[in-house]
Amino acid sequence: MPIRLIADVLDEQLVDVHGENAGRVDGIVLELRDGKPPRVAYLEVSPITLLGRFSLRLAHWYARHDRKFGEGRGVPFRVPWSRVTREGPTLELDFDADVTPISALEDWLRVKIVEHIPFSRGKEDETRERGGRNGAA
Amino acid sequence: MNKIFQIALGIVTSVGGFLEIGSIATAAQAGAGFGFQLAWSILVGTICIAFLVEMSGRFSAVSKHTIPDAMRERFGVRFFAVPLLVMLLVSMLTLGAEVGGVAAALKLATGIPLPVWAVPVGLLAWFILWRMTFSFIENGVSLLGLVTLAFAVAAYKLHPSYAALGKGLLPTLPTHDASKYWFGAVSVLGASISPYLYYFYSSGAIEDKWDESYVPVNRAIAAIGMGFGGFLSVAVLVLAALIFHPRHIDVQQYEQLTGLLTPVLGRPGFWLFVASLGIACIGATLEISLSLAYLVAQGFGWRWGEDLSPRRDARFSLTYTAIVAIAVLFPLLGLDPLKLTNIAMALTAASLPVGVFPFLILMNDKTYLGKHTNGPIGNGVVLVVSLMAAVLAIVSIPLEIIGGG
Amino acid sequence: MELHEAHAERLLGTKVRDVNGEVLGRLEEMIVEVIDGEPVVTEFHVGPVALLERIGGFLEHMPYFRLLPFPKWEYRIPWTDVELGEVGRVTVKVAKERLRRVEE
Numbered sequence: 001m002p003i004r005l006i007a008d009v010l011d012e013q014l015v016d017v018h019g020e021n022a023g024r025v026d027g028i029v030l031e032l033r034d035g036k037p038p039r040v041a042y043l044e045v046s047p048i049t050l051l052g053r054f055s056l057r058l059a060h061w062y063a064r065h066d067r068k069f070g071e072g073r074g075v076p077f078r079v080p081w082s083r084v085t086r087e088g089p090t091l092e093l094d095f096d097a098d099v100t101p102i103s104a105l106e107d108w109l110r111v112k113i114v115e116h117i118p119f120s121r122g123k124e125d126e127t128r129e130r131g132g133r134n135g136a137a
Numbered sequence: 138m139n140k141i142f143q144i145a146l147g148i149v150t151s152v153g154g155f156l157e158i159g160s161i162a163t164a165a166q167a168g169a170g171f172g173f174q175l176a177w178s179i180l181v182g183t184i185c186i187a188f189l190v191e192m193s194g195r196f197s198a199v200s201k202h203t204i205p206d207a208m209r210e211r212f213g214v215r216f217f218a219v220p221l222l223v224m225l226l227v228s229m230l231t232l233g234a235e236v237g238g239v240a241a242a243l244k245l246a247t248g249i250p251l252p253v254w255a256v257p258v259g260l261l262a263w264f265i266l267w268r269m270t271f272s273f274i275e276n277g278v279s280l281l282g283l284v285t286l287a288f289a290v291a292a293y294k295l296h297p298s299y300a301a302l303g304k305g306l307l308p309t310l311p312t313h314d315a316s317k318y319w320f321g322a323v324s325v326l327g328a329s330i331s332p333y334l335y336y337f338y339s340s341g342a343i344e345d346k347w348d349e350s351y352v353p354v355n356r357a358i359a360a361i362g363m364g365f366g367g368f369l370s371v372a373v374l375v376l377a378a379l380i381f382h383p384r385h386i387d388v389q390q391y392e393q394l395t396g397l398l399t400p401v402l403g404r405p406g407f408w409l410f411v412a413s414l415g416i417a418c419i420g421a422t423l424e425i426s427l428s429l430a431y432l433v434a435q436g437f438g439w440r441w442g443e444d445l446s447p448r449r450d451a452r453f454s455l456t457y458t459a460i461v462a463i464a465v466l467f468p469l470l471g472l473d474p475l476k477l478t479n480i481a482m483a484l485t486a487a488s489l490p491v492g493v494f495p496f497l498i499l500m501n502d503k504t505y506l507g508k509h510t511n512g513p514i515g516n517g518v519v520l521v522v523s524l525m526a527a528v529l530a531i532v533s534i535p536l537e538i539i540g541g542g
Numbered sequence: 543m544e545l546h547e548a549h550a551e552r553l554l555g556t557k558v559r560d561v562n563g564e565v566l567g568r569l570e571e572m573i574v575e576v577i578d579g580e581p582v583v584t585e586f587h588v589g590p591v592a593l594l595e596r597i598g599g600f601l602e603h604m605p606y607f608r609l610l611p612f613p614k615w616e617y618r619i620p621w622t623d624v625e626l627g628e629v630g631r632v633t634v635k636v637a638k639e640r641l642r643r644v645e646e
Contacts, residue, residue: 005572005583007596010551011210011217013438024209024438028550030583030626037582037621038548040574050437053214053551081581089201106440110451119268120447120454211597213554501600516604 151362168377182329
C-alpha cells in the first residue's frame with residue numbers, strides 16, 4: 001500500500017515502545033542513489049531539523065549551542081525507517097525514547113529545574129484509579 | 138461514572154465556568170451603553186461557541202487527536218506556526234486580564250492595591266496547575282463558579298421587560314454612537330468565541346479518555362452548558378441595561394461592576410460580585426494557561442497531561458509556569474484589567490478566522506472523523522459568524538481608536 | 543547535508559521546473575512504496591491539486607469553496623523523470639508536455 005510521505009509521515013506524532021510521546025517527525029532523509037529511486041532512510045526528530053524548515057541560519061545557531069551539552073549533541077537525531085511502524089493515529093518507535101537524545105531537553109529540565117520545585121511528584125497516585133493518561137495520543 | 142451523571146456534571150461545570158472578566162465586562166459595557174440592543178451579539182456568540190465546543194469534543198473523541206495535534210500533522214509546522222503565534226499573543230493578553238480580574242476581586246475585598254495581588258494570584262494559579270489534577274480544575278473550580286448564578290437571580294429580581302429583551306435578541310442598527318456599538322458587538326463576540334475555550338475542551342476530551350460513545354454526551358454538554366452560560370452573560374447585560382443605562386453610566390473602571398449586584402442584593406451583592414469575579418477569573422486563568430501549554434506541547438509532540446506529575450512532563454509543566462509568570466506582569470505593572478480586556482476581546486474577534494478556518498477543514502476530513510464530519514449547519518454557522526466577527530473587528534477597532542475609545 | 547541525501551521537508555513547497563526551465567508548480571507530495579523490502583519514493587506530485595490531496599477532504603462537505611479560482615490540476619511525475627539537486631532544487635528531466643497531468 002503506497003504511503004504519502006508528507007501527509008502520512010512528516011509532522012506525525014511519535015510514541016516510543018512504552019507508549020510515551022517521543023516528539024514528532026520533524027524531517028525525513030532521502031538517500032539518493034544513481035539509477036535507483038530515492039530511498040527513505042531516516043526520520044529526524046530534532047529542534048535543529050524543525051528550525052531548519054524556517055531558517056537554516058537559525059538551525060545552525062541552535063546546533064552550535066546544543067553541541068555544548070555533550071557528545072552526540074548538536075546534530076539531529078535520526079531514526080532508521082525500519083524502527084518505525086504505524087499504530088493508529090501515531091507512528092511507533094521500537095525503542096525507549098528516554099535513552100536517546102529525543103528526551104535530552106526534557107531530562108535536563110527535569111533534573112536541573114523541576115525536581116528542585118516542591119510537589120513535582122505524586123499526581124499519578126491520585127489518578128491511578130481513573131486510569132489517567134500519560135500524554136500518548 | 139455513568140453518562141447521565143457526566144452530562145449533568147458537564148453542563149453544571151460549563152455554566153459555572155462560562156463567565157470570566159471578558160464576558161462580564163463586555164456584557165456590562167454593552168448593556169450600559171445600549172440597553173438591551175446588543176443582546177443579539179451574546180446570542181450569536183453563544184450559538185457559535187456552542188457549535189465550536191461540540192465540534193472540538195467530537196473531533197477529539199472520534200479521532201483521538203487534539204486540535205493542535207491535528208493541525209500540525211495535517212498542515213505542517215510552517216502553517217501551524219501562524220495560529221500558534223496568533224493564539225499565544227492574543228490569549229496572553231486575555232490571560233493577563235484574567236489574572237488582573239482575580240487581583241481586582243481581592244482589591245475590592247481588602248482595599249489592598251491591585252498590583253500587590255498579582256504575584257500571589259499567579260502563585261495560586263501555578264500551584265493549582267502544578268499540584269492538582271485535571272478533574273479538580275475542570276470540575277472543582279467550575280462548580281465554585283456557580284456563584285455567578287447570582288447575576289441571573291439579580292436580573293430576575295429586577296423584572297426586566299422580556300418583550301424588550303426579546304427585541305434585543307434580534308440584530309438592529311445603532312441609533313447613536315455607531316462605532317461604539319459595533320465595537321461593543323465585536324468585544325462581546327470576542328469574549329464569547331475565545332479559541333482557548335474550544336482548544337481546552339479538545340484536550341480535556343483526551344484527558345478524560347473520551348471515545349466515540351461520548352459524541353451524544355458531548356452534544357448535550359455543549360448545547361445545554363454553553364446555552365445556560367450564555368444566559369448568564371445576558372443576565373449581566375440585563376443588569377447593566379436596567380441599572381447603568383438609565384443613568385448614562387459608562388463602565389470604564391472595574392470597580393463600577395460591583396454596581397451590577399449591590400442595588401438589587403444589597404451588601405451581600407457586593408460579596409457575591411467579588412466571589413463571582415474572583416472565582417470566574419481564576420477558573421479562566423487555569424483554563425487559558427493549560428490551553429496554551431497544551432497548544433505548545435501538542436504542537437511539538439512533547440509529553441503532556443495535567444494528570445501527570447511535573448517531573449514526568451517537564452517541558453509541559455514549565456511551559457504553563459512561564460505562561461503564568463508572563464501573565465502576572467500585566468497587573469503587576471499596573472495595567473488596568475478592564476482596558477486590557479477590551480483590547481484582548483477585540484483582537485480575539487479580529488483573529489478568529491486564523492484558528493477557526495483550519496479547524497473547520499479538519500472537522501470536514503473523513504480521515505479523522507469518518508461518519509462524524511460536520512453538517513452544513515455547523516459549517517455555515519461557524520464560518521459566517523467568525524468571518525462576520527473578523528470583518529466587524531477590522532472595521533470597528535480603528536474607528537474606536539480614532540473616536541478616543 | 544551530504545551530497546547523497548535530500549531532506550523531504552525542505553523539498554516540500556519548492557518550485558519544480560521542467561527541462562526547459564518552465565515552472566510546473568510546487569512539490570506537495572511524495573509517494574513511497576516498499577519495493578524489494580526497501581521504502582522508496584516512486585512518484586512526485588506537483589501542483590495545487592497535490593496540496594488538496596492532503597487537506598482537501600473538506601471540499602466534499604463545503605463544495606462552495608470550489609467556486610474560488612484556483613488551478614485544478616497536478617502533475618504526477620515518476621522518480622525516473624526527477625532530479626533532486628542541492629537544497630531546494632527539484633528539476634524534471636523532460637518537458638512538461640510529456641508529463642502526466644491530472645485534472646481535478
